[in-house]
Amino acid sequence: MPLTDWLILLIPVFPLVAVIINGLLGSRYSHDWAYWLACGSVGASFLSTIGVFADILKTGAPHEVIAYQWIFGGDLTINLAYLVDSLTCIMLLAVTGVGFLIHVYSVGYMHGETGFTRFFTYMNLFMVSMLLLVMGNNYAVLFIGWEGVGLCSYLLIGYYYERVSAAKAATKAFVVNRIGDAGFLLAIFLVFINFKTLDYTKVFAQVSQLSPEMATAIALCLLVGAVGKSAQLPLYTWLPDAMEGPTPVSALIHAATMVTAGVYMIVRNHAIYDLSPTAMTVVGIIGGSTALFAATIGLVQTDIKRVLAYSTVSQLGYMFLGCGIGAYTAAIFHLMTHAFFKALLFLSAGSVIHALSGEQDIRKMGGLKHKIPWTHWLFLIGTVAIAGIPPLAGFWSKDEIMAHAFTHHQYLLYGLAAAGAFLTAFYMFRLTYLTFYGPSRMDHHTAEHVHESPMVMIWPLAILGGLSLVGGFLGFPPEHGWFQRFLASVAGTGGDHEAAVGIVLTLMTIATGIALLGWGLAHYFYSVSPSTPERWATKFSAVYTTLLNKYYVDELYDVLFVEPTKKLGRLFDWFDQIVIDGIVRAVGQAAELGAAGSTWFEKHVIYGGINIIGYGNHLAARQWRHLQSGMVQHYAAMIVAGLFLLALVIQLVLQL
Amino acid sequence: MVPLSAYVAVSAILFLTGLLGVLIRRNFIIVLMAVEIMLNAANINLVAFSYYMESMAGQLVALFIIAIAAGEAAVGLAIIIVVFRGKISTNVDEMNLLKW
Numbered sequence: 001m002p003l004t005d006w007l008i009l010l011i012p013v014f015p016l017v018a019v020i021i022n023g024l025l026g027s028r029y030s031h032d033w034a035y036w037l038a039c040g041s042v043g044a045s046f047l048s049t050i051g052v053f054a055d056i057l058k059t060g061a062p063h064e065v066i067a068y069q070w071i072f073g074g075d076l077t078i079n080l081a082y083l084v085d086s087l088t089c090i091m092l093l094a095v096t097g098v099g100f101l102i103h104v105y106s107v108g109y110m111h112g113e114t115g116f117t118r119f120f121t122y123m124n125l126f127m128v129s130m131l132l133l134v135m136g137n138n139y140a141v142l143f144i145g146w147e148g149v150g151l152c153s154y155l156l157i158g159y160y161y162e163r164v165s166a167a168k169a170a171t172k173a174f175v176v177n178r179i180g181d182a183g184f185l186l187a188i189f190l191v192f193i194n195f196k197t198l199d200y201t202k203v204f205a206q207v208s209q210l211s212p213e214m215a216t217a218i219a220l221c222l223l224v225g226a227v228g229k230s231a232q233l234p235l236y237t238w239l240p241d242a243m244e245g246p247t248p249v250s251a252l253i254h255a256a257t258m259v260t261a262g263v264y265m266i267v268r269n270h271a272i273y274d275l276s277p278t279a280m281t282v283v284g285i286i287g288g289s290t291a292l293f294a295a296t297i298g299l300v301q302t303d304i305k306r307v308l309a310y311s312t313v314s315q316l317g318y319m320f321l322g323c324g325i326g327a328y329t330a331a332i333f334h335l336m337t338h339a340f341f342k343a344l345l346f347l348s349a350g351s352v353i354h355a356l357s358g359e360q361d362i363r364k365m366g367g368l369k370h371k372i373p374w375t376h377w378l379f380l381i382g383t384v385a386i387a388g389i390p391p392l393a394g395f396w397s398k399d400e401i402m403a404h405a406f407t408h409h410q411y412l413l414y415g416l417a418a419a420g421a422f423l424t425a426f427y428m429f430r431l432t433y434l435t436f437y438g439p440s441r442m443d444h445h446t447a448e449h450v451h452e453s454p455m456v457m458i459w460p461l462a463i464l465g466g467l468s469l470v471g472g473f474l475g476f477p478p479e480h481g482w483f484q485r486f487l488a489s490v491a492g493t494g495g496d497h498e499a500a501v502g503i504v505l506t507l508m509t510i511a512t513g514i515a516l517l518g519w520g521l522a523h524y525f526y527s528v529s530p531s532t533p534e535r536w537a538t539k540f541s542a543v544y545t546t547l548l549n550k551y552y553v554d555e556l557y558d559v560l561f562v563e564p565t566k567k568l569g570r571l572f573d574w575f576d577q578i579v580i581d582g583i584v585r586a587v588g589q590a591a592e593l594g595a596a597g598s599t600w601f602e603k604h605v606i607y608g609g610i611n612i613i614g615y616g617n618h619l620a621a622r623q624w625r626h627l628q629s630g631m632v633q634h635y636a637a638m639i640v641a642g643l644f645l646l647a648l649v650i651q652l653v654l655q656l
Numbered sequence: 657m658v659p660l661s662a663y664v665a666v667s668a669i670l671f672l673t674g675l676l677g678v679l680i681r682r683n684f685i686i687v688l689m690a691v692e693i694m695l696n697a698a699n700i701n702l703v704a705f706s707y708y709m710e711s712m713a714g715q716l717v718a719l720f721i722i723a724i725a726a727g728e729a730a731v732g733l734a735i736i737i738v739v740f741r742g743k744i745s746t747n748v749d750e751m752n753l754l755k756w
Contacts, residue, residue, distance in 0.1 A: 630755030632687075632748055636678050 004055040005065045007048040008082050011092065012135065014041040014048070015127040022124065026117030038120035039103045042127055046096035053089050060086075060489065064137055064201070071140075075196045083137030083200060087490040090332060090483075091134040091264055094339045098256045099127055101460035105347050106248040108457035109354060119159060119246065126152035130257050134264060138198040139188045142265065146184065146229065149258045150177045156253060157245040169241035176238040180228015187221035190214070204271040212275060219272050219279030223286070226262030230316045233290045237554055239313055243305040247350030250305060255312045255346050256339040263319040263335050267328045267491055274326070284324020288416035291317030293551075295423035299430070300537075300547040303360050304349045307431050311386065312342055314420055318401055321413055327404035328491035329484045333475045334397035336483075340471050341385035341394055344464035348379035351453040351461065352435060356446050362431060367440035371450045374458050376436045378465045383432045385468040387425035388515040395511070396472030403478065403507045418514055425518025433526035478504060663704035671697035684739070684746040688732045695725045 018041035026034045052063070062085035071078040084092070103123060110119050129148025136142045150173075158170030188198065194214060195203045210218075226232070231239035242254045253259070266273060266283065273279055291314045298310035315338050322331030353360055355372050369376045385392035388399065398421060405414040440447060452458075475481040525533050537544045546552070650656050670693055677690025699718045706714025740746055 625755075628755040630752035632751065633679055640675060640679070 004052055004063055007051045008063055008065050008084050008135070009067055011045045011048045011052070011096070012128050012131040014044040015124040015131070017041060018124045019121055019128060022117050023121040026121060034117040034120055035103075035107045038124050039100065039107065041124060042096060042100045042103050045127065045131065046093075046100045049089075049092045049096045052084055053093060056084065056086060056089050057486075062086075062489075076192075078138060078140045078198060080141060081137040081199075082135040082141075084135060085490050086486050087264075087267060087332065088134055090336060090487065092131070094336050095127070095130050095134060095257050098339050098343050098464070099130075099252060101463055102248050102252045102256070102343060102347065105251075105350070105457050105460040106246075108454045109248055109350055110246060113246075115159070119156075122152055122155045122159070123249075123252070126156070126253060126258070130261075133261055137200055139191060139200075140198050142268075143184065143188060146225070146261065147181065149253070149261065150174065150181070150229070153177075153242065153253050153258055156249040157242045159245055159249065163244070166244040169238075169244040173238040173242050176235050177228050180225045180235055183221045183224025183228070184226075187218050187225065190218045190221060194218075200268065207271045207275065210272070210275060215272055215275035216278050219269070219276045220282065222265060222269055222272070223279065223283055226265050226320075227286065228262075229265075230259050230262030230320070231313050232262070232286050232317060232320055233293060234553075236290065236294065236313045237557060240306050240309040240550070243303070243309050247305065247346060247353060250309070251343045251346035251350065254309065255342040259312065259316055260319065260335045260339070263316065263323060263331055266320070266323045267332055270323070270326075270328050270491060273323070280324050280326065282324070284321055284410065284413050287317045287320025287322070287324050288413040288420075289317070290314065291321060291420035292416045292423070293317075295420045295427065297547055297550050298427040299423060300544060302363050304352065304362050304365075304431065304435065305346070305360055307362070307427060308342070308345055308349060311345075311424065311428065314424060315342065315386070317420070318398060318417060321405065321417055322401040325401075325405050325408055325410050325413060327401055329487045330397065330400040330404055332487060332491060333483055334401060336474075337385070337393035337397040337468070337471050340464055341382045341392075341468040344378060344461060344468050345382035345386065347457070347461050347464065348375050348382060351375040351457055352379070354453050354457070355450050356442065357449055359442070359446055362434040364441055364443070364446075365435045366438045366442070367436070368450070369436040372452045374452055374461070378458075378461045379436065380432060381465045381468050383428045387428050387519060388421055388511055389425075389519070390508070390512055391472060393468045393471035395515070396475050396478065399508055399511045400475065400478050402511060403504060406507055407503065418510070421511065422514045422518045425515040426522050429519045429522035430526055433522060437527060438530065478508075660704060660708050663700060667697045667700040667704070670694075670700065682747050682749055684736050684748050684751075685733075687748060688729065688736070691732075692725055692729065695721055695728075 018037045022034050022037055056063070062083060064081065064083050066079045066081040068080040069077075070080045103120075106119065106123065110116055113119065126149060129145045129152055131145070132141055133145025133149060136145060154170045154174040157173050158167050160166045161170075191203060192198055194210060195206060197203060207215075228235045239254055239259065243250055245254070273283070294310045294313035294317060298307050298314065301307045301310060315334070319331045319334050319338070322328070322334060351372065352365070352368065352375055355368070355375065356365065359365065381392070385394040388395045390396075398417075402414060402417045402421070405411075405417060442450070473481075475483040549555070674690045674692075674694030674697060677693065678687055681687055681690065699721055702714040702718045702721070706712065706718075736746060739751060743750055
């Protein structure tokens with residue numbers, strides 16, 4: 001086996017070893033090497049990934065490695081096998097690279113928390129699952145990773161399990177994801193029924209035999225899974241609540257990696273989606289409407305992490321939009337840049353929260369610019385990047401999706417995306433202004449303790465900041481950059497017809513204009529005239545309250561699904577307690593009665609019978625035992641007598 | 657030529673002698689000797705029939721019986737010695753422990 005294949009096999013093994021060691025021994029032994037092991041293992045995975053990446057870059061050929069033959073029999077063969085092509089490579093680099101930085105950051109952020117090793121064990125377990133998810137060469141391995149990241153998400157959202165809200169948020173995330181997973185499972189079954197295999201390469205090789213209806217069915221079932229995992233309409237409600245977890249978790253799982261799994265899955269299966277224009281349209285519309293919808297909610301939220309959470313939902317909407325219009329490369333590009341700047345934003349937000357001893361409400365912040373300058377500058381980089389102002393990373397990827405929508409005449413989706421982009425710029429700068437500028441609204445006690453985060457937290461931030469600054473140039477010039485060429489073998493070239501340079505430049509200018517407009521408005525609202533937001537809030541109080549309450553979607557779901565389900569549960573509980581338990585108790589009582597009767601019968605009838613036999617034997621034996629005199633000669637005499645008797649019988653009776 | 661019946665008769669006489677010895681003598685050593693006589697009665701029978709049937713099997717069995725008789729005598733005498741140590745007697749009537 002060549003070196004690259006070994007490296008591929010090793011990538012998920014490093015974190016797995018760390019999980020086993022930290023999980024089994026971590027709580028017993030010192031915390032000092034728990035994080036060394038955790039960060040080191042992810043770092044080792046990252047280095048292996050770079051080795052694999054270098055090989056793929058040189059040869060361009062995908063690697064398929066079978067680690068273990070798992071299930072075989074009949075039509076079904078499922079291997080624990082990895083497929084590493086350029087798409088997987090990008091995902092691997094993003095996952096292990098950003099993951100490594102977040103692990104390092106966590107060392108500082110989680111310092112002194114109870115369950116420090118538990119945190120790192122879960123984080124590493126998440127890395128293992130995520131790596132399986134992106135590396136698997138078939139749907140079964142993808143599904144294992146899919147469920148694994150869901151589990152780790154649940155465990156880490158509920159990290160502060162003493163807090164009721166955290167436990168509830170974890171349950172919510174898990175249950176909402178189950179809905180998506182059901183769709184995903186159906187898709188896997190459909191794939192197996194149609195192709196008799198679950199391997200990507202074999203499935204995509206014969207995908208053209210699929211009828212359009214079946215392709216639509218599979219694509220829509222896959223989409224249900226992707227919508228659940230990637231927090232799109234209508235299953236997005238779990239992601240904002242997931243902010244109950246520690247901030248590094250929000251950065252790693254709920255911004256950079258796990259929630260993008262849905263996008264990865266759609267791009268991986270684009271061969272199926274390409275067959276079904278219906279499914280593509282659905283994907284695009286879900287993405288576009290989510291992008292706008294989540295952005296509007298983000299406008300008025302007051303929790304720093306919740307704003308970022310809605311922005312994540314919105315940005316994931318852009319990726320779905322990209323998938324929906326066939327701009328797979330652009331979607332993955334946005335996925336990668338989003339991983340950079342959203343991880344940066346979350347970690348900077350974590351640094352702010354750290355500085356303010358746990359305060360997350362932006363109404364109680366302000367004026368932090370000079371107190372935590374490093375965090376301020378890095379957060380600003382993230383904001384500019386996500387707002388889509390050139391030349392930072394977010395501009396190139398978001399603009400590519402929007403330009404693709406425009407040049408492919410999807411004007412509705414373009415409109416949604418453009419409106420979303422304006423709102424994105426607005427609420428992100430609103431967040432920045434409220435947090436770092438203006439007068440301080442902190443209470444006295446918190447203000448005294450504001451401090452810059454330790455270097456172990458600043459360094460990962462700085463690297464992510466650098467990536468957010470220049471990461472966009474991987475895809476420069478648009479549609480013909482290195483990134484697009486690298487992914488072309490897997491995700492297709494994206495555009496079937498060339499857009500004129502003029503149009504591209506015009507669209508770029510418009511996108512920049514929109515972003516700057518959003519910035520300008522935020523500047524006016526929160527810097528020039530700070531009383532305006534208040535006035536607007538009272539003037540448009542109906543809209544404001546609706547947005548503040550997130551369109552009452554949670555309440556709607558409560559009324560529509562959660563409460564009926566709970567009622568059904570209570571009904572089942574009643575049925576169980578009264579009817580089923582009643583039957584069981586009746587059976588039990590009958591058995592008890594029967595047992596009592598049978599005991600009586602046994603004691604008085606059966607024992608009596610047996611005793612009579614035994615006593616009769618006893619009486620008889622008392623007489624007959626005198627035969628046993630104990631004297632050898634008596635016995636011998638009896639033998640002789642018996643012998644004569646036998647001879648007599650033979651002679652006289654049988655006449656032999 | 658001695659007829660077969662003569663051998664069988666001698667054998668029968670010897671066997672009955674032994675049997676009587678086992679049944680009526682009181683001395684354990686004599687009883688043991690009587691058992692040996694019975695075994696030898698069987699030997700004569702075997703050898704006689706072997707000769708008349710022109711087959712070596714009977715003589716072979718006789719040899720076996722001689723060997724077994726030797727073993728049996730050794731074990732029997734050992735038992736007598738052990739019993740004698742306890743009871744200072746070789747009277748069979750006193751050895752009646754093998755009963756109910």
